[in-house]
Amino acid sequence: MDVLDAIYKRRAVRQYRPDPVSRDQVRQVIDAANQAPSGLNRQPWEFIVVSGNKIPAMGKSYRSTLTEYLNNWEASPMSRSLNRDEFIRFSETYGGAPFVIVLHVKTDPVPNFQKADLESASAAMQNLLLAATALGLGTCWMTGPIRDEKTLREILSIPADHEIVAVTPLGYPEKNPPAPSRLDPELKEKVRWVD
Numbered sequence: 545m546d547v548l549d550a551i552y553k554r555r556a557v558r559q560y561r562p563d564p565v566s567r568d569q570v571r572q573v574i575d576a577a578n579q580a581p582s583g584l585n586r587q588p589w590e591f592i593v594v595s596g597n598k599i600p601a602m603g604k605s606y607r608s609t610l611t612e613y614l615n616n617w618e619a620s621p622m623s624r625s626l627n628r629d630e631f632i633r634f635s636e637t638y639g640g641a642p643f644v645i646v647l648h649v650k651t652d653p654v655p656n657f658q659k660a661d662l663e664s665a666s667a668a669m670q671n672l673l674l675a676a677t678a679l680g681l682g683t684c685w686m687t688g689p690i691r692d693e694k695t696l697r698e699i700l701s702i703p704a705d706h707e708i709v710a711v712t713p714l715g716y717p718e719k720n721p722p723a724p725s726r727l728d729p730e731l732k733e734k735v736r737w738v739d
Contacts, residue, residue: 550674555723557682558626558634560641560715569679570643570714576675577647580668583660589668589709592646592700599644601699602689603636609691610635625721639684641713645672646696648706658707665709673712682717685710 545553574591582588594602610632613620617628626634638644649665652658669685676683689696689711702708728734 545678547674550677552723553720554673554677555682555717555721556684557713557715557717557721558630558639558684559718560639560682560713561718562640562642563716565642565681565715569681570645572679573672573675573681573714574645577668577672580664580671582664582667583657586657586661586664588649588652588661589665590648590650590706592648592702594644594646594700595642598699599638599641600636602644602696603638605692605695605699606635606638606689607632608695609688625724635688638713639715639718641682641715643714644711645714646700646702646711647672647709648702649709651705651707662707662709669710669712676714680716681714682720683712683714685712687711 570593574593577589577591578587580589614628614632617623617631622631633639647665647669649661652661673683673685687710690708693708696702696708697704
């Protein structure tokens with residue numbers, strides 16, 4: 545699959561099949577993430593690959609943050625793609641994915657470097673998602689689990705001087721959701737040409 549196909553086929557997957565994913569496949573998507581561009585070539589990203597009993601612990605933490613969100617479910621953008629019970633199941637189990645990957649960076653005391661490191665880590669995360677898509681795997685870029693950052697740090701032994709950037713399940717999709725509509729699909733408002 546070429547990169548443009550992967551970009552257009554990538555979806556936020558919230559239901560995974562129980563089929564195993566090999567460690568070689570996980571290494572392959574992380575290696576693709578590691579090829580991302582980074583400010584000053586600092587390559588600041590670090591990855592935690594989670595499986596087994598840690599995933600339910602992470603799910604319990606994530607689920608604990610959702611009360612307010614679930615109380616306003618009808619207004620939630622998520623309600624367009626999942627029903628409330630499906631979303632709860634997803635939050636508690638990360639959709640049944642065999643792996644969850646957590647991306648973090650060491651905090652830099654220089655604000656400009658920290659900003660560049662977060663942007664660089666975001667590029668690495670995008671590479672990871674696209675590589676997974678090319679391999680037929682599903683992902684879902686998540687920041688919601690970070691709302692209970694203290695517990696997530698405890699579960700995964702993430703040092704206090706590291707910032708958690710994003711989380712994604714990784715596995716074979718149960719189904720591929722349809723493409724969500726794009727805001728300004730003709731790029732009339734989001735692009736300004738300057739000569």
